[in-house]
Amino acid sequence: MRVAYWLLFGTVTRDFVVQHRKHHELSDTWNDPHTPRYGFWTLLGCCLIPDFFRSYKITVTDQEYSRYGVDKVVTETFTDRHPRLGVLLLLVINIMLFGVWGMVAWLVHLFVVNFLIIATITVFGHSIGYKNYELGDLTRNVFPIGVLCVGEELHNNHHRDSRRCNMAVNKNEFDLGYWYLRVLNRLGLVEFKTESA
Numbered sequence: 001m002r003v004a005y006w007l008l009f010g011t012v013t014r015d016f017v018v019q020h021r022k023h024h025e026l027s028d029t030w031n032d033p034h035t036p037r038y039g040f041w042t043l044l045g046c047c048l049i050p051d052f053f054r055s056y057k058i059t060v061t062d063q064e065y066s067r068y069g070v071d072k073v074v075t076e077t078f079t080d081r082h083p084r085l086g087v088l089l090l091l092v093i094n095i096m097l098f099g100v101w102g103m104v105a106w107l108v109h110l111f112v113v114n115f116l117i118i119a120t121i122t123v124f125g126h127s128i129g130y131k132n133y134e135l136g137d138l139t140r141n142v143f144p145i146g147v148l149c150v151g152e153e154l155h156n157n158h159h160r161d162s163r164r165c166n167m168a169v170n171k172n173e174f175d176l177g178y179w180y181l182r183v184l185n186r187l188g189l190v191e192f193k194t195e196s197a
């Protein structure tokens with residue numbers, strides 16, 4: 001999974017975990033590292049530029065690593081130290097396999113990933129859709145059927161209980177990611193730690 005993340009997304013795991021925990025703690029306050037409160041279009045623009053997850057390229061301090069418990073649970077690895085190398089390696093593999101079309105596929109991949117994952121969660125999940133819970137932040141469920149973004153569409157539900165594996169809570173809601181986890185659980189690759197799964 002770490003290699004896949006490195007190749008496909010260029011995400012620095014440790015930094016991402018800090019950003020995510022900080023975002024949940026300070027959701028939509030002025031100290032939130034990514035909130036549409038800073039400007040919907042500005043944030044959307046940042047998310048859509050295929051710049052290896054620019055919205056998460058925020059400097060994390062040593063104090064933050066320890067404050068959010070990352071230094072204890074996620075060790076820094078080669079992939080963390082060279083985040084862009086993986087995405088560039090993917091480009092080389094694509095070109096070797098498919099020539100020019102490999103490069104086109106790489107660009108489309110970066111755009112789609114930015115749009116479906118970063119923009120949907122960071123921008124739309126905090127501005128467009130419906131609310132199941134009034135949490136004092138801007139979170140919303142973008143769409144009740146979580147297939148395209150494997151459940152991240154149900155962002156208001158996710159902020160209500162971030163430890164819950166199944167982001168769907170109502171009968172009309174569906175979280176595809178949860179069913180992937182169920183399959184991985186059956187295969188013995190994933191363990192559920194919370195009752196609310």
Ligand SMILES: [Zn+2]
Nearest residue numbers: 023125155159
């Ligand atoms: Zn959020």
